[in-house]
Amino acid sequence: MNEQEALMRLADIAIDLYAMESAVLRTIKAIESSNIKSASLKIKLTEALVTDTLLRVEMNARKLLSSVASEHTKTYILNNIFNRCSELSVEDTVGTKREIAEAVNQAEDYIS
Amino acid sequence: MSNKNQLYHGAAFLYRSTLPHEVFTPEEFTDEHHMIANTAKNFIQKEVHPRNIEIEKQDFTLVKSLLTKAGDLGLLAHSIPEKYGGLGLDKITKGLVGECLGSAGGYSVAHSNHTCIATLPITYFGTQWQKEYYLPKLATGVFIGAYCLTEPASGSDALSAKTTAKLNEEGTHYILNGSKLYITNAAFSDTFIVYAKVDGISFTAFIVEKDFPGISLGPEERKMGIKGSSTTAVYFENCEVPVRNLLGEVGKGHHIALNVLNLGRFNLGSATMGASKFSMKLAIDYTKERKQFGKSIAEFTATKEKIADMMTRIYAAESLQYRTASLLENALGDLEHSEDHRLLDKRMMEYAVECAICKVYGSETLDQVADESLQLHGGYGYIKDYAIEQVYRDSRINRIFEGTNEINRLLIPISLLSQASKGMVPLQELVKEASKALAQPATLQSAALSREQQAVTLVRNIFLLSIDLTYQKLENIL
Numbered sequence: 001m002n003e004q005e006a007l008m009r010l011a012d013i014a015i016d017l018y019a020m021e022s023a024v025l026r027t028i029k030a031i032e033s034s035n036i037k038s039a040s041l042k043i044k045l046t047e048a049l050v051t052d053t054l055l056r057v058e059m060n061a062r063k064l065l066s067s068v069a070s071e072h073t074k075t076y077i078l079n080n081i082f083n084r085c086s087e088l089s090v091e092d093t094v095g096t097k098r099e100i101a102e103a104v105n106q107a108e109d110y111i112s
Numbered sequence: 113m114s115n116k117n118q119l120y121h122g123a124a125f126l127y128r129s130t131l132p133h134e135v136f137t138p139e140e141f142t143d144e145h146h147m148i149a150n151t152a153k154n155f156i157q158k159e160v161h162p163r164n165i166e167i168e169k170q171d172f173t174l175v176k177s178l179l180t181k182a183g184d185l186g187l188l189a190h191s192i193p194e195k196y197g198g199l200g201l202d203k204i205t206k207g208l209v210g211e212c213l214g215s216a217g218g219y220s221v222a223h224s225n226h227t228c229i230a231t232l233p234i235t236y237f238g239t240q241w242q243k244e245y246y247l248p249k250l251a252t253g254v255f256i257g258a259y260c261l262t263e264p265a266s267g268s269d270a271l272s273a274k275t276t277a278k279l280n281e282e283g284t285h286y287i288l289n290g291s292k293l294y295i296t297n298a299a300f301s302d303t304f305i306v307y308a309k310v311d312g313i314s315f316t317a318f319i320v321e322k323d324f325p326g327i328s329l330g331p332e333e334r335k336m337g338i339k340g341s342s343t344t345a346v347y348f349e350n351c352e353v354p355v356r357n358l359l360g361e362v363g364k365g366h367h368i369a370l371n372v373l374n375l376g377r378f379n380l381g382s383a384t385m386g387a388s389k390f391s392m393k394l395a396i397d398y399t400k401e402r403k404q405f406g407k408s409i410a411e412f413t414a415t416k417e418k419i420a421d422m423m424t425r426i427y428a429a430e431s432l433q434y435r436t437a438s439l440l441e442n443a444l445g446d447l448e449h450s451e452d453h454r455l456l457d458k459r460m461m462e463y464a465v466e467c468a469i470c471k472v473y474g475s476e477t478l479d480q481v482a483d484e485s486l487q488l489h490g491g492y493g494y495i496k497d498y499a500i501e502q503v504y505r506d507s508r509i510n511r512i513f514e515g516t517n518e519i520n521r522l523l524i525p526i527s528l529l530s531q532a533s534k535g536m537v538p539l540q541e542l543v544k545e546a547s548k549a550l551a552q553p554a555t556l557q558s559a560a561l562s563r564e565q566q567a568v569t570l571v572r573n574i575f576l577l578s579i580d581l582t583y584q585k586l587e588n589i590l
């Protein structure tokens with residue numbers, strides 16, 4: 001099979017999609033069935049996950065598209081991807097991650 | 113949970129969104145789920161962890177006796193119907209038991225190999241006699257099982273196996289010749305699910321017992337990790353297998369091999385997620401205890417970042433694992449007693465993409481978590497007295513067996529491309545929509561997780577555009 005490099009990047013994006021969507025849906029379901037406060041750690045985990053995942057997806061997409069897009073559409077497509085990802089990548093996760101770690105250290109085990 | 117028309121659309125997450133009420137989450141475990149999880153956790157903590165030194169020294173008599181004990185507690189029986197001496201529990205329970213076993217290194221591999229790829233071929237594809245004879249023994253641990261697919265010259269390319277089977281003149285036995293490599297549990301197995309080509313052509317599965325004439329084992333392999341599981345070559349030299357031990361149909365062995373691997377991959381996702389939790393717990397305990405520069409290393413913000421990164425990956429792994437468990441349950445729950453092999457085949461393959469993701473995401477989460485957990489131990493992590501040293505060695509195999517992560521990755525886009533080429537997914541229309549959306553600036557809202565929901569849609573659109581452009585480049589070769 002040719003173009004395995006492209007297939008690998010597609011797989012990476014697909015895996016990240018399933019992972020982030022599963023976490024987002026779970027957290028929304030938790031908010032809906034209880035309340036925002038009791039789901040606060042889940043919300044932080046989801047925010048941090050999505051921010052990190054989005055960066056990786058953008059990198060994989062740019063690698064992939066710069067090899068499979070045609071020359072005359074490439075710049076347009078890559079600009080769109082860059083702009084859309086940037087709009088959603090504004091979150092500063094340093095504080096969020098510290099809070100996650102503090103919650104885990106207090107529980108002394110995995111919790112969510 | 114999913115409504116009817118959402119059922120059985122494997123890989124649909126790649127091109128359409130899902131609503132929160134359609135996914136199953138760990139917050140919805142029932143009392144029965146919690147009960148069996150506690151049984152599994154207790155068993156591991158009280159019976160397996162305390163014997164770890166002997167297990168690591170490959171005391172297989174002990175490993176086998178632990179498996180029998182697990183059998184007494186019902187921990188080998190979740191995926192066997194009640195009718196055949198099992199418990200007939202759902203795939204969520206299967207996932208939970210897999211997760212709880214995750215912390216037990218080589219024992220966990222031996223246990224899961226038995227309940228999963230060594231038992232399920234008979235559960236789903238066995239004849240009446242095979243189910244009645246073998247399943248009650250496998251459910252209780254009277255028999256332990258192995259799964260023999262890999263050969264010296266056929267690993268990832270599993271269907272190129274060279275082992276042959278020939279019906280004898282009397283028509284009473286198939287005569288098997290060939291060798292299988294790296295077979296888990298071989299040293300103490302009673303049954304071997306063996307794949308061989310009838311007349312050198314038709315890929316077929318057989319149930320071979322350890323006492324059948326002509327089967328023998330190679331020496332124990334000297335492995336990097338998972339030492340509590342036995343791994344040897346298995347040889348067949350004019351091995352006589354009664355015709356009633358033919359499993360499924362002649363020429364249909366690849367269906368059994370691949371279908372069962374799907375569930376194996378799902379299970380591996382559970383086990384690696386459980387092992388990740390265990391590994392992170394070791395890191396948390398150690399970093400709170402250890403002091404440098406006048407404070408515990410857990411207080412350094414670089415440590416906090418590492419712990420938070422472990423947490424987010426594990427949270428995602430757990431979420432996708434139980435979402436998949438419920439998809440599998442919906443597809444397979446009512447087929448326990450089905451004799452319709454084609455229907456079984458279809459339902460078992462439906463979620464091949466999701467199962468591949470469970471395997472890849474879980475095993476790579478574990479590798480990252482084990483690596484950083486060891487790093488947080490500093491030099492102590494490199495010393496065998498600390499449990500993290502073993503976790504690190506045990507984790508590495510998970511990216512290799514049950515289909516390497518490369519093979520599992522390739523399967524993901526290729527599945528969707530083949531669905532699209534059969535007209536099952538309107539890829540062109542979806543791509544048009546996705547391209548349009550990618551040209552529109554986002555409108556941010558303040559509701560909780562609205563950014564995250566938009567990010568999911570964005571990633572889906574990026575995926576669709578990317579697969580379309582790849583497809584155009586690939587078109588001539590597919």
Ligand SMILES: Cc1cc2nc3c(=O)[nH]c(=O)nc-3n(C[C@H](O)[C@H](O)[C@H](O)COP(=O)(O)OP(=O)(O)OC[C@H]3O[C@@H](n4cnc5c(N)ncnc54)[C@H](O)[C@@H]3O)c2cc1C
Nearest residue numbers: 259260261262267268294295296343512513514515516518
């Ligand atoms: C401890 C242990 C236990 C095992 N237990 C069992 C068992 O119980 N039963 C059983 O049947 N087998 C078992 N195996 C075998 C295992 O499943 C195989 O090792 C695995 O499938 C890979 O096959 P291989 O080792 O021949 O590697 P190869 O197939 O030779 O692969 C080598 C490398 O090439 C890559 N590669 C191969 N093909 C492609 C391709 N088309 N495109 C891109 N990259 C490719 C692979 O990803 C890998 O990185 C076990 C192995 C080990 C080590």
